């Protein structure tokens with residue numbers, strides 16, 4: 406039996422009757438664009454996150470682009486991004502003619518290094534884009550402080566950590582995505598809250614930015630056929646909203662399954678000295694979008710191949726840091742060393758992580774890893 410990296414089908418089977426009837430209901434009503442499910446999902450997401458505004462859009466990449474358009478960032482403006490993340494974070498910066506300024510990440514949390522942000526601010530800097538990588542928070546309290554001191558926007562890329570909560574030093578808590586000026590997420594099927602196609606959303610606590618975000622997603626119009634600004638066309642599908650309404654009710658249970666599975670991996674692999682287990686920070690819950698370990702002494706690729714030979718899938722998120730991607734070579738800037746990002750690209754390996762993992766599957770995966778290191 407092959408062990409896959411994901412099991413979307415297994416998860417679907419558990420909610421099949423609910424999802425099928427919700428989709429059929431949309432088909433019956435034929436309200437495919439901006440149907441009532443879109444509004445009610447946005448409302449339910451607002452309630453879940455305690456967010457003032459949630460605005461659906463077509464995907465997570467669009468969400469980031471729309472945020473930057475709504476904040477009126479202009480060509481030449483500098484936007485600080487981590488060098489170790491999915492390309493979409495920096496891609497939209499480039500697409501809008503803005504300058505991605507790459508900073509390093511911490512070697513244990515893989516999240517944006519706060520000291521580097523300070524060192525990378527110039528008079529052209531307009532925004533910081535922290536990514537809550539693999540399911541836990543970047544150091545938001547420190548990032549918000551820097552942003553406030555320098556009058557910068559914060560756009561949270563929360564594609565990987567929906568449902569995770571951040572605790573401030575005064576004890577108050579907020580869901581990730583609702584702390585910055587604007588938060589963005591993706592409902593890509595493999596994300597923690599995934600729909601059955603493409604989808605995304607934007608969060609904000611500001612009425613002004615919410616209105617601008619809505620305009621940008623709808624061709625820059627507030628009143629139909631009166632276009633005040635240049636926008637785009639980016640909508641959350643009614644069918645996807647109907648699926649998300651059902652899956653949102655299970656999100657906490659899904660986050661918990663992922664967290665429990667991560668604890669089992671950590672326990673089963675604790676005596677393997679060649680591996681560094683994921684680190685959990687104390688000021689954030691971890692919703693384990695990925696279970697990403699570091700493999701010491703150059704064993705990463707051969708361990709991955711060995712697991713593949715045993716029909717066990719594993720993945721390298723991400724094999725190249727953004728500063729070394731061709732697409733960003735000529736358009737990005739950096740004022741700091743990116744050593745940690747480059748080292749992680751050569752050492753990280755992610756194990757199967759989803760809501761359908763069983764202890765038995767995890768034992769099989771971990772036994773194979775132990776056999777590799779005993780050879």
Ligand SMILES: *Cc1c(COP(=O)(O)O)cnc(C)c1O
Pocket residue numbers: 464465466467490491493494536562564565590591592593603604605
């Ligand atoms: C998935 C992802 C995105 C993009 O989301 P799409 O819906 O695929 O466009 C952006 N940033 C990060 C960190 C992601 O993981």
